[in-house]
Structures are given as C-alpha cells and as structure tokens.
Amino acid sequence: MAGRNHLYIPGPTNVPDAVLNAMHVPMEDHRSPIFPNLLKPILQDLKKVFGTETGQTFVFPATGTAGWEIALTNILNPGDKVIIFRFGQFSHLWAEMAKRLGFDVEIHQETWGKGIPLDRLEQRLREDTEHKIKAVLATHNETATGVTSDIGGVRKVLDSVNHPAFLFVDGVSSIASIDFRLDEWGVDAAISGSQKGFMLPAGGAILAFSQKALAAVQTSTYPRCFLDLKDQMTANKDGYTPYTPNLPLLYGLRKALDLLLEEGMDNVYARHYRLAEGTRKAVAAWGLKLCAQPGFESNTVSAIVVPEDKDAKDVISTAFKKYNISLGAGLSEVAGKVFRIGHIGDMNDVSMLGAIAGVEMAMLDCGFNIQPGSGVAAAIEYYRSTAKA
C-alpha cells in the first residue's frame, strides 16, 4: 500500500526520525571505561521527566509490564496487602498480576470511564487503622478508557489520613506526556515504558523510585533476580548495568530526552493538552461522546464511544484496510464499544487532523450519521486559535 501507515494507537507511538537514527548504532563494549558517559547522564536527565530530585531512576531492558512487577516485588514482601481501583483493562491487568504474584489484592471496582474515586479511597484508608494496606496501586492514565486520575489527590488522601502505604503509580501512558511530579506527589514507584511518551520502541521499562521505596528494597524478601533493583543500583552506581544493556534503546533514549528537554517538559505537556483538546472538539462536533467522563479526560488517548447500533471494530478495520490508519481498539469490557485515537508522543496539529479526517471517512463508511468535515472543522478552529505563530 503506497504512502505511510498513519499510526494513532496509544503506543507504540511514532518514533521521531532523529531517535530512529540515534538507535542505528554499531554495538560496543558495555564494560568499557566510556560506557558510563552514556548511562549516567540518561539516568540523571530522566529525573527531570519524572519530576524528582530526591528519587532515583532506572532503565530495565524489559517492558512496562515488567515495570509493574519490579515495583511490586522489590518494595513489598510476599503476601503484602495492596489496594487498587479497577476501571479499565490496564488497571485490571495490574491487579491480576499482583494476585498472581501472591499479594493480597483488594480490588475496588469503578465505572470504566472514571478514575480513582478519592472519596472512596479516603474512606477505605481511614478504616485501615492497622495499616495493613502496604501499597496503593494507582493507574495514572488508564490507556483503555482514556482516563486520567488525580495522583496529587491520592497523595493528599494518604496524607490526610496519615497512612504510610506506598504509592505506586502506573504512568506508562502518561509520563513524558502528562505532568508528573514524583517528589511533590510523594510517589514511591513510578512506572513507564519506552514506547509511549518516550517515543521509542517497546523494550525499556523506565522507572523512578523514592528514597522511602529504595530503603524498602533493601529489606524486601520477595524472590527476584532479572528484575532486581538492588543489582541495578549496585551496577548503576558506577554507570554500568548488571547484564548486557539494550544499546540502541539507550542511545535512542538519550536522543528522546534531548528532544523532550529541548522542547521543555511544560511545553510538551501543553502540546499534548492542545492535541487532545482538538480531538475532543472533533468528537463533540460529531455528536459522539468520550468513554472518559467529564474531568477524567486523558491528554494522551481519547476513547470514543460509538452509537449502540455500531461496532467500533468496523471503524478500526475500515480505517486500517481502506485508509492505512491504525487506531486503538476497545479492550475487554469496551471491545466493540469504543475506538481509540492516540495523541501521544511525536505529534503535531496536522498529524491530528489527518487522524480526525481519516476517522471521519471510516465512520461515514460504517454508516455513522455525521457531517463530513465537521470534526475537522471543529479541530481546525481550535488549533488555529491556540497555535503559536
């Protein structure tokens, strides 16, 4: 099929050409005296993205799924009680992982489309006077529903009830794209993956931990090896890794960090907001609704609910086969009910307008009752009025 594939899934995201080039490197000795010149500044610069000065950052040659496991198995002890609100496929999977790893998982169901209900969390933590709950697992951005939760609010709840539980945050589809403040929010373990806001292929679990969490790592008895943080800490101290690193990923991360920090994290966050907001204007103009309820809209992915008589899978399939656009599918409970447009990573206004126009075509082909050009028109007006000259 001629022309490029137009990739609008919420990860892997489009890798900038400069990052792909930076990854195109010959191999080198990861035990050489110059290797630390690569790794150490990466770990340092990652702190700026995670919003931490006191915490410590890590890169594992693994994925975000591994990141979830690293947080659980390095900080907690076998059988520890954790609490999680489940409102989408990824909060579901994290809860399931915790159960499979033998933790005592207290799952609270929340409507898909909402995020962490701070009031219910507060009530539950207040009841836990014996502090049996060792960690709160919080999904910052639920990629399945396009919902962003208020992590600062979670911290306030913990503080208000004086609860010592660790705060673990899944920021796989938020960090590097949506404002994140490890120190300010008192996050103990923040988990991201390379293939989202970091604009890299999958293959990197990118993490930050608080000093409180790192202290717990020293005493945790959970068996682990490949995903062991202590081994990383020991090796990272001198700028090395405990086993062979993924060199192209590190070189790509170096370049991605350069791009992000050059743009400025606040500008990166503002750009993601603008791109998301334009998409939301289009959705409204189509007369459709987001899966996310008001106040929970994500700036990295929009899950759009199709009318009851339609199947979102048809939109996705038509978009892919007829127009070479890749959209995100609805997962699990919302399969067929939503399709998702990622507006995360290396994107700009015209990229998003291509997505919106393409989605219009696919929806029209599927018999949606929408006005051709209506979504694009709404987005155009928004982008025009907010773009910097």
Place this chain on the structure above:
Amino acid sequence: MAGRNHLYIPGPTNVPDAVLNAMHVPMEDHRSPIFPNLLKPILQDLKKVFGTETGQTFVFPATGTAGWEIALTNILNPGDKVIIFRFGQFSHLWAEMAKRLGFDVEIHQETWGKGIPLDRLEQRLREDTEHKIKAVLATHNETATGVTSDIGGVRKVLDSVNHPAFLFVDGVSSIASIDFRLDEWGVDAAISGSQKGFMLPAGGAILAFSQKALAAVQTSTYPRCFLDLKDQMTANKDGYTPYTPNLPLLYGLRKALDLLLEEGMDNVYARHYRLAEGTRKAVAAWGLKLCAQPGFESNTVSAIVVPEDKDAKDVISTAFKKYNISLGAGLSEVAGKVFRIGHIGDMNDVSMLGAIAGVEMAMLDCGFNIQPGSGVAAAIEYYRSTAKA
C-alpha cells in the same frame, strides 16, 4: 518543533522508509565483478517506467537540470534550431539553458496555466518545410503551474506534418507518476529526476532515449564530457559506469523500482489521479481556482490561485512556521499569486487530507473567506467513494 514536517512540495518528495533504508549501505567497489548485478537490472526495469522496450535508459549522478543538458548536447549539434513553448518557470529555464548552450532557440509564449498548444505547434512545423527545426522541447508537466501537456498529441502533430524533428520531453515531475509512453509517443529523449515520482533524494538524472536519438549521439559534435552519453553507453554495456556512481542512490532506486512495479504502474498513475482529484475537489469547495486551465490539470501538483487581495507567500509562510507544513511557492510570474500542493510520490488519502486541512488553517489565518472543513469535506467524500476496500 515536535512532530514531523509535513512535506507537500512537488519535489523533493517524501522518501519511503524502505527506500531510505535501502540507501543506508556501506560503500563497495564499483569495479567489482558483482557490481553489474546491481546496475543492469535497474536499467532494465527503468524501461517499464518510461514505457519503452526499444529505447535505452540511463542514470547520471546529477539532477534533472543536467538531464535537460544531456538531451540537448548529446543529440544535437552546436547551433541547431529548437522550438519550445514557454508557459511556466521550468519551460522557461529549459529554453534559457538551450540559449546559453548556443542553440538557436525559437520560444513561443503560451499563457501560464495552459500547456503546449497543438494547433500552433502544427502550424509552425508545417511552415518549416526545410526542417530547420531539429528538436521540439516539450514540458510534459510544468511544475510551476500544475499543467500537463499532451505529449501523445505532440507526436501526432509531428507525424501529421511528417516532420523529422526530435521530440525531447521534460518529464521530471511526471515520469513514474503520470502515464508515460516513450515508444508509443515516439519520444526521443525523456528526462526525469530522482527526487519526484522516483521517491528519492535529488542527485540522479534518470533518462530514456530512443534508438533514433542514440544514433544521433554517435555523430553529435557538441563538446561534452561529464554528461556524455557515449561514455555511459560504453560503460553500461558491461554493467559499469564511466566514473564512480552514487551507490546509495542506486540502491535506493532499486528499492523504489521494486515498490513502483509491485504496485503496478497503472495503479501508480490511478493513485496520483485520485489524490490530485481529491485536492481539486477541495479547491473547488473553497471557491478557489487552479492556475491550470481546464484540461491541463496536473496529477502531481496543484497550483492554487489566491484572491487578488491576498499574497500566496503569506499562506506558505504561515503553513510552515505555524503548522510545520511545507508547500510549494509560486515562481517568477506567479510569485505571490499561487501556492502549490504536491500530490506526488509516496502519498495516500490521509496524507492529502492532512495537507488540505493544514492549508485550510493557513488560509483562514490569512483571512481567506472559506468555510472551515469545507475542503476536507469535499475531499473526504471523493476519497471515500473511490477508495478500494
């Protein structure tokens, strides 16, 4: 600036990732026994793109401008009389080149927006009973105005008056994108460049010559060396080149030919027509006009006339600086009066919709009286109804 630059100039066009990769090669000995395995099939497959079985193809490490000069200086003799119709910047430049090279150039002016007037050509050739005119210089696709001329018609005119003049065709922005038939149309020298329909960077003059032209090459006395066809013919015969070839360009051309021939040239031509026609629907919906007069519309580039109170340069500048879109400028006589959208090369429906939406934003910013989304809506309806499932 985050996100990719959206490139819609009529050349250099977007190089497909697969072609960029194919060009990413270590150097090799161009005199090795295996080098001909690369060059010979390229020259053979090029014939399919030029529509020739009896002609011969060439690749020079130069540009389309060199291609013009190669045709003139290898086939003609110093001082020979040639005729050219001038109706845009590129036909103008070719005519000027012929003058500078000492040929006797008879320039006929035609309105910018029209192509070769077959009736006037016929009349002039008929008058030339002594056959002083040695070559007709025909610009197949005038990139500056978005005008395509009828080369088959030119051949019919030549035949109808039994005129033996050579037919030289500038197909820089048509060949590999718009139907071209060297044999059927009796073209003696067809000139293209790598950076247009061949989807490569500039740096390759890609040519095809008829046997009649090649015979003339043997006797032409015009001094030349770097651009000498005989040297190429001698070296190409064994699969080599007379001087060091541009290896990445050859490897890229190999891949580009694979992509074109796999899609099928007829499909390539049909795709360019569709992409162009969608753009034209948008232009009409905006209430604007093409520079090209009816019947002359190009399928590789649309030059769009702005209202008299507007400056097309502002549209282009706004598009570039505010939205990271690159459009073609009006050149020379139409500077400020038109902007150009290239729909040539590695493009598909969503690429074009990005261009159209982006141009809408830029025009609205410049105070154009157009309906937001109108152009996109028109293009959407056209693309939807004509796309293959």
Place this chain on the structure above:
Amino acid sequence: MAGRNHLYIPGPTNVPDAVLNAMHVPMEDHRSPIFPNLLKPILQDLKKVFGTETGQTFVFPATGTAGWEIALTNILNPGDKVIIFRFGQFSHLWAEMAKRLGFDVEIHQETWGKGIPLDRLEQRLREDTEHKIKAVLATHNETATGVTSDIGGVRKVLDSVNHPAFLFVDGVSSIASIDFRLDEWGVDAAISGSQKGFMLPAGGAILAFSQKALAAVQTSTYPRCFLDLKDQMTANKDGYTPYTPNLPLLYGLRKALDLLLEEGMDNVYARHYRLAEGTRKAVAAWGLKLCAQPGFESNTVSAIVVPEDKDAKDVISTAFKKYNISLGAGLSEVAGKVFRIGHIGDMNDVSMLGAIAGVEMAMLDCGFNIQPGSGVAAAIEYYRSTAKA
C-alpha cells in the same frame, strides 16, 4: 578517534548492516491483523536454529539473564532441587540466581577451564535414587573461560541412569554459533540471548522448550508474570504477544534468521570453528595457553592466559585506548589473568586477523615476550589452507 571500533568481545557482537537496517522501522500496531505475518514465521524458523521439530520457541523482550529465570520459574516449583556444575562466572551467576529464587541448589565446583565432568555428574545422578534432583542446569558455553561442555554427553548420562530430571541449557553464547540439537539431546529448556550468535543488540531472550517442559509449565506454581510462559503461549498461538513487543528486535531477528539460514547452520558452525581455530593457532604461536583445557575449547570465545608477571587488564586497556579494539576482560576468579577474544557472530577471516594483529601490538606494548607477526602468520597459514575459494 578516527576509524571504527574493532569489537571482539563475546557479546554484544557486531550487528550486520543488513540487520541494523532491518531494525530501522517505523512503529506499527502490534494488534493489527498483519502482525502475525511477522511473528509466526520467526518462531517457526527459530526451531531450525535450536535443532528442534517437536519443541516450541519463544522470544521475550528481555535478556539472557531473564531466560535463565524463565526456565527456572516456569518449569520448576518453589524449593525444587537443582544441580549445577560451576566453572566460570556465568555458571556461577546462574547458580546464584537459582539460590536467590529459592531453589535448593546443589553446586559442584569444577576447575575454571574445564566443563561439565560427565563422570561426576553420572555418579551424583546415580546416587539420587529418589529423583530429588528436578533439573540439571548445564552451561553449554561458559563465556568467561571459553569452555564448551558436552550437552549430548549430559543427555547420555541422564539416560544411562534413567534419571527423569529436566535438562536446562544455557546456550547464550553457543546457540546459532555452535552446533545445538534440542531434540536429539533431549534438552528441555534452551536459553539464548539476541546479542550473541543472533547478531542483534541485547534485548531479546530467545528460548526453546521441549513438550515435556511445556507440560510442566501448566502445573508449576512458581509465581511469575512478566516472564510467564503460559501468557506467551496463549498469545503466540495466534501470532501475537502478551504485551507490546520490541518491534525493531523482531524485524532484526527476521533478517538475522534469513542470513543464518541462507548461509546454512552447518556452514555457520563450520565458520565459527575455523575462526576459533585460527585464533588458537595464533595463541600457540605466541607461546601462550588458553584458559580452556584441551577438549573444552570454545568456538565462540577464546580466553587467553597471560604470563604470571603480566596483568591482562593492561592488555585490554592498551588495546582499547591505543588501538580502538575492544576485548573481553577476565571476570571474577580470572580477572587480570585472562583476556578474551570473541570470534562469534558476523565475523570472517580478515576480521579475526585484525583482532590477532591488534592483540599482538597490545601485548608487545605490555612487554610480552612474543615475536611480532607470529600469531598472524600462524593464523594466516591456517585460514589460507582451509578457506573456500
């Protein structure tokens, strides 16, 4: 420093240009209907490299270290007894991992420089009449000492005493370079990594399991999630992965498999033997000895013992800083006593001669009493006499 770094460590190995190019890809939707067209044939072709028709292959976005853990935690149950012979840094690390993961690890020390002692293994297995030993952990190629063990021999021992223990093999630095026969040798879990014989960057744990092992996976109670084989099996069945795959790695692996299978695995093995043997001829000509004792010499890496009054670290440091050659260091017990030359992956005769010549320079600089050119001369004579015309 001008010129390329000459990389002769035993991993990561030199990535062929064609593989680096194959990895230079835009991202795509890993849930698209066409993604299985990539993954399924890779898993199928991997079987040819592992020497299995009845087993099943896997690719995890992790490293060889993870591969060790995958075998242990998916097949065994917590606390199971395993036996391992330790004779180098990597057999040491695997044993340590098994201990840390809570297995009952019976470690038998063997001289560094030797491999698995089949007689002692047989004796120990024969004693284990209750079959308390659930798995034999065998290091096929001990990268630290350049020692290859006889895995077929281990199988014969197991069979001869009718012991049902699983046979786990660390083939990280052997598979795809040294003959490997999962089916014939009755290997239950074979572990490799992408950055050795597969000529890719690190980031892929590449594995093969017997049906007997896969049956055990169904009932193992060891907690695991990211490294869970069942999740992979479920997703792989349809050509997908349980979480986002490392796309460049898969595309690179596709190309690497093409290169290996085109050369033919037997030819690949023969090439590694030749390259290693030439290196050994040079070592002998220098009057030095391998760390590997006779009969245990590895075809992928040679660990060379320096005279007692020398420090191998000086050779390595001189080679790197003065001549831009990267050699492998001695690890742990042999630190300073050996340096290592990798002859694994995308190598040929002249590559090895560069290594040998470079090492000669570094040794001479360090005051070694060797004849300049002696190692090269010996290798030249061997390569010449065995090279195919």
Place this chain on the structure above:
Amino acid sequence: MAGRNHLYIPGPTNVPDAVLNAMHVPMEDHRSPIFPNLLKPILQDLKKVFGTETGQTFVFPATGTAGWEIALTNILNPGDKVIIFRFGQFSHLWAEMAKRLGFDVEIHQETWGKGIPLDRLEQRLREDTEHKIKAVLATHNETATGVTSDIGGVRKVLDSVNHPAFLFVDGVSSIASIDFRLDEWGVDAAISGSQKGFMLPAGGAILAFSQKALAAVQTSTYPRCFLDLKDQMTANKDGYTPYTPNLPLLYGLRKALDLLLEEGMDNVYARHYRLAEGTRKAVAAWGLKLCAQPGFESNTVSAIVVPEDKDAKDVISTAFKKYNISLGAGLSEVAGKVFRIGHIGDMNDVSMLGAIAGVEMAMLDCGFNIQPGSGVAAAIEYYRSTAKA
C-alpha cells in the same frame, strides 16, 4: 558471505556510521527559510579543509569528473591552451577531457610512478614568453599510481618565471587527507569529490576557487549550464542552490566536516601519513616495491608492483572472492602490474593491519615468495612505536 566486506579501494572510502546516519533524513523544502542554516556553514567550514580564507567553496550534485569540467569550462575560454603532465590514468583522463572540450592541450608525458617534474615545467613556462598557456593542470595525487606531486613547488615555478597561468589542481584523492593550502600555494581551482577524504558516497563535486578564478568566471564565454559557477554563486549567496540539492549528501557532509574538524586537519594529515607509512613498511618487508618512486609516495593510496611473473589481477580476485577484501586494480598501463591499497578516509591502525594480513594471504595463495606475517610484523612495529597512548 558472512562478515563485512573489507574495503581498501582508494574510493569510495568507508563511510563512518555517524555519517551514514546523518544522511538518513526525510526530505525537506530546499527553498524554506531554514535551508540556508544548513548550506552556509558547510561552505564556510569547507574553506578550512581547502586551506583558504580568501577563496570560495562550492558543492555540486555531481562527481569529481564534473569538478574537472567545472574548472575548465568556467574559468577558461574555448580553445585556450593548457598544459598537463600525464603520469597515470587520472591525469590522462583529465587531459583527454580537456581535449574533448576543445581546449588546446599540451600533454607532457612523465614516467608512471613519478609526479610533476618541476624542472621541465619551469623550462616550458619560461619558454612561453607570450603567456599562451592559460592554465596548468596539476594532479595532486595520482590515484592510479599512488603518486603525490608537489603543488607548492608548482606555484614556486609559476612565480619564479612570473607566469600568469591559472593553477588548477585535481585533489580528488588528496584533499581532506593530505595537506592542502589553496591560499598559500596560489591554487586557482581545487577539485575534490565526496567519496574520498570526505568519507561520503560519490555524488558531490567539492570545489574551491581563488578570487582570481572567480573573476575569470564572470567573463568566460564557454557554454555551460548545469555546471555553471555563476548560477551557484548567485544562489549560494543567500544560502540556496540553483537547482534541487542532494540533501542527504549535504547532511552527510555536515557531519563529515564535524568529524574532520574535531580531529583537526593536521591530525587527519598525520594519521594518513602513519597509515600509509605502515603500509609501506609492510611492502618493504615483503620485498616488493611501490609504483611510486621515492619522494612521490602518496599517503592515501599505495600501488604495489607485483613480480614480473605474477598478475596483480589474481591477487585482487583472490582477495575478493576468498577473503572478501576489496583492493584497487591497476588501471590502463599498469593493469595487471600493480594492485592498490587505499589508506584513505575513516581508517585506523587495525583496519590497515587487516588489509595487510589479507593481502599477505592473497599473495601467498598466488605463489608469491613472501614470508607469512612479515608485512604485518613490520607494520605492527611501526604502528606501535608511533601510536599515541
């Protein structure tokens, strides 16, 4: 064939990975307001390589052959008399070009293996009291024989007889590798190509002209167009080009200049001397001779004379087919009599030792009476004693 091809021809030379990466770029608008930010600094930095502050540099999308033609046709007038000493294939070709282009070429034959005989030149210029000779064509480095001429000496001769002829210098295989001083030596036109010391693929004619030459360009009546300097000067003044530039080549040149200037031109020249000298030590150890006579040895390429009973083509063919080494062939008069080793561009000690060892193998295979390892030993001793720690 596994492993990389070892490329030791005197051009195209090995392109550093960083340069290949820099060339891997998406296309962009060469008429954009930011394009001059690329071109202008390149032209400025080129001056440092050509050794000029008062001259002007140019990059044509063509080759070194075109560079010869540019100098001749832009500075001279039709029929002008030029003088050239011919002592190799490339001085021969330049002389032939000048003849074909209609100049009055006075060719003086010199032994292949020697360079420009300053005494004969002085005598001839002294005789030319009417200053009929308009230009001296000097081949700085004759790539066919590995001979370097004394360009500073040519200038002294011109000055000593007060002759106003232009001094044109073919520096295709010297500039950026061997000391070059346009200003100091009063060179009027210096011609290079991208594929030699500039470590790029072919496709760029890289030139520098004196102000005296540029003044002549204004009045020269030789017909030219693609290779016209005035067009370049006009466009370059604002940072643009007269026709579409080869963007990857410019981006690659940017990077290559960064590498050269970072190393420092004096260090680059010293490195080429060392690499060449090590090669010469090997040649002497083999008991062979260079084609270059004493005092004329080139630091970028060594042409090695084989014994009378041998055919150098066999050495080259054996090296290529059996060992995947590419050597330069003898051309024209020395075909079969010499083979050539390029030591130009991105090379270091170990690269050269690979070449020398490989050549030893090929020569031994061809029955040469040489001691295995002898050449390598000699080079090793030289490189060791002169390498920087």
